[in-house]
Amino acid sequence: MSVFSPIPLGQRIPGSPHSVACSLPTMRDVIGYEEGRPETTRHIASGYPRFVVHTHAKRLCEYLGRRPELAGKSLWLVTSARMAASFAHYLGRTDQAAARPFSVEGLDGVAHIDTPELNARGKVYLQNIGGFLSSRAAEDHLVRLGLLPAVAPEKLFAGDAVAEIRRVLRGPFPVADADLLLAPSGMNALYAAFRAISTVQARAGRTAWVQLGWLYLDSIALLRKFTPDPARDYLRHGDVTDLAGLEKLLATHGPRLAGLIIEAPTNPLIQTADIAAVTALARRHGAKVILDPAVSSPFNVDLLPHADLVATSLTKYTAHEGDVIAGAVVVNATRPDAAELRGLVGAQLEPVHARDLARLAAQIDATSGVVARINASTRQVAAFLESHPAVEKVWWALQPATRASYLKIARTPESAGSMISFTLKGPLAKFYDAVRLPKGPSFGMTTTLISPFIYLAHYDLVTSEAGRAELAAHGLSPDLLRLSVGTEPVDAIIAALSEALD
Incomplete structure (x- = not known):
C-alpha cells in the first residue's frame, strides 16, 4: 500500500x-x-x-x-x-x-x-x-x-531563538553574528541585498543589474521593477555556461554595472554556472554579486567565498516541516564595502515575528540529517526518471551539462538537494492527475511535493503565444514538472511516479 x-x-x-x-x-x-x-x-x-x-x-x-x-x-x-x-x-x-x-x-x-x-x-x-x-x-x-x-x-524553541538559528547556520556560514541577518522571507532577504548594493553602487553611477540564467519569478520581478530604468538597467544573459558571452555583456556595460543576481543552481532548470569564473569576471568589471543557494540549500553548496552577499530562503530545508517562512542575508566580511553593506542590509530588512523565529529554531537543528536523507533519495529518484521511457528530459543538480560546475561548489559529491525537474513524452494532465504524491508549491520539505511549476509561476506566459516563445527561448517547456523529494521511503516515491508513468 x-x-x-x-x-x-x-x-x-x-x-x-x-x-x-x-x-x-x-x-x-x-x-x-x-x-x-x-x-x-x-x-x-x-x-x-x-x-x-x-x-x-x-x-x-x-x-x-x-x-x-x-x-x-x-x-x-x-x-x-x-x-x-x-x-x-x-x-x-x-x-x-x-x-x-x-x-x-x-x-x-x-x-x-x-x-x-x-x-x-x-x-x-x-x-x-x-x-x-x-x-x-x-x-x-x-x-x-x-x-x-x-x-x-x-512545538516552539524555549530559549534564545535567534541564537539557536545562528548557531546552526554557522555550520554552512562560519561568520560573526553581525554578518548573519535574518529576514521574514527569502524574497525580503534578496530585496534587502539588492537595495544595499544598489545604494553603494549608485554613487559611482552604477545602476545596471545582470540576471544570469532563468531565475525564480519574483527574483526576475525585482530586477524588472526596481532597477532605476528597467529598459536600460535590466540586463539578461540566458546561458549560464556561456562565459564568453557573459564577458562580452559585462565589458559592454562595465562602467554602469551594479551587480549580478545568480541562483546556484537555478530554479527550475537546476543549472549551475562556473561560479568562481563568473564572480571573477564580475569583480574585474566592478560589479558586486548576490548568490542564492536556496535550490540546493547552503548545507549542500558553499557560495559565500564567491559572493559579496548571500541571500537565501530559510523556508526551504531549514524550515523543513513546511510551516515557517523566513530568510537570511550573509555578508562576506572580506569583500570591499562589507561594513557599509552590513549596515544597509540591516536597515532594509523587515522584522521577523518572534513566534516564527521560535518555530524555526525548534526544527532547524535537524537540518543536516534531513538534507542528507533527501540527498540520498534524490539521486535514486533522478536515476529512475532518467531511465524511464516515458520521461523526455530530466534536470537536477548533477545533470551532465553543468555537473562539473555544480561539483565545484558542492560540499560533497552527494550534495544533490531535493529538486528534480522533468518533462514527459505524453500528456502532462494525465500524469499529474494520476500521480499519488502531494501536489503543491514549495520545496525542501520532508514532504515530497510535485507541481506543474511553469503553470504556477508563469501562467501569463503559458497562456500566450509570445509567452510560450519566451519560455522556449530560455529552454523552458510549459509542461515542465518540478519535483521536490522528501524524506518518505524512496521506494514509495519511485513507486508513485512509476504507477503514473506506466
Whole structure:
C-alpha cells in the first residue's frame, strides 16, 4: 500500500495552520487557481504565504474594516510601519489619494480605494518584496483582540531563538553574528541585498543589474521593477555556461554595472554556472554579486567565498516541516564595502515575528540529517526518471551539462538537494492527475511535493503565444514538472511516479 494518500483541493500541506503549501490535485485545479475561478478558490484557505493572503490576516482586515475611517477600503496588513509607508508610496504613484498607511491597534497596514487594478498591484508588490504580515503574527493579534481563543499548539524553541538559528547556520556560514541577518522571507532577504548594493553602487553611477540564467519569478520581478530604468538597467544573459558571452555583456556595460543576481543552481532548470569564473569576471568589471543557494540549500553548496552577499530562503530545508517562512542575508566580511553593506542590509530588512523565529529554531537543528536523507533519495529518484521511457528530459543538480560546475561548489559529491525537474513524452494532465504524491508549491520539505511549476509561476506566459516563445527561448517547456523529494521511503516515491508513468 502506498504511503501517500490523496490530499483534497485546498488542504494545507503538511497540515499546520501555518503550512507553506496547499494541495492542487489536478490540472483543472491548477488552472482554476491561476484564473481565480470561484469553484477552485473557495476551497483554498491558505497557500504559499507570499501569494495567498492567510485567513488570519483576512479576519483581522474584516475586524479593522468596521472602523469608520477604514470602512469600504481594501486593507493590507504588513510587517512594519516602514513597509506600510513604502507600500502606500508605491501605490500612490498612480493616484496620490489612492493609498495611505495606517497604524491601528498595534497593526500596520495600508488602506486604499477598492479597485481591481490597485488590489492586483498591491498584492504583487508585497509578494515581490516579502512585506505581508506573517500568519503567526496575525494569529497572535487575533488572540490578543479576543477574536480567537488561543493559538494553534505547536512545538516552539524555549530559549534564545535567534541564537539557536545562528548557531546552526554557522555550520554552512562560519561568520560573526553581525554578518548573519535574518529576514521574514527569502524574497525580503534578496530585496534587502539588492537595495544595499544598489545604494553603494549608485554613487559611482552604477545602476545596471545582470540576471544570469532563468531565475525564480519574483527574483526576475525585482530586477524588472526596481532597477532605476528597467529598459536600460535590466540586463539578461540566458546561458549560464556561456562565459564568453557573459564577458562580452559585462565589458559592454562595465562602467554602469551594479551587480549580478545568480541562483546556484537555478530554479527550475537546476543549472549551475562556473561560479568562481563568473564572480571573477564580475569583480574585474566592478560589479558586486548576490548568490542564492536556496535550490540546493547552503548545507549542500558553499557560495559565500564567491559572493559579496548571500541571500537565501530559510523556508526551504531549514524550515523543513513546511510551516515557517523566513530568510537570511550573509555578508562576506572580506569583500570591499562589507561594513557599509552590513549596515544597509540591516536597515532594509523587515522584522521577523518572534513566534516564527521560535518555530524555526525548534526544527532547524535537524537540518543536516534531513538534507542528507533527501540527498540520498534524490539521486535514486533522478536515476529512475532518467531511465524511464516515458520521461523526455530530466534536470537536477548533477545533470551532465553543468555537473562539473555544480561539483565545484558542492560540499560533497552527494550534495544533490531535493529538486528534480522533468518533462514527459505524453500528456502532462494525465500524469499529474494520476500521480499519488502531494501536489503543491514549495520545496525542501520532508514532504515530497510535485507541481506543474511553469503553470504556477508563469501562467501569463503559458497562456500566450509570445509567452510560450519566451519560455522556449530560455529552454523552458510549459509542461515542465518540478519535483521536490522528501524524506518518505524512496521506494514509495519511485513507486508513485512509476504507477503514473506506466
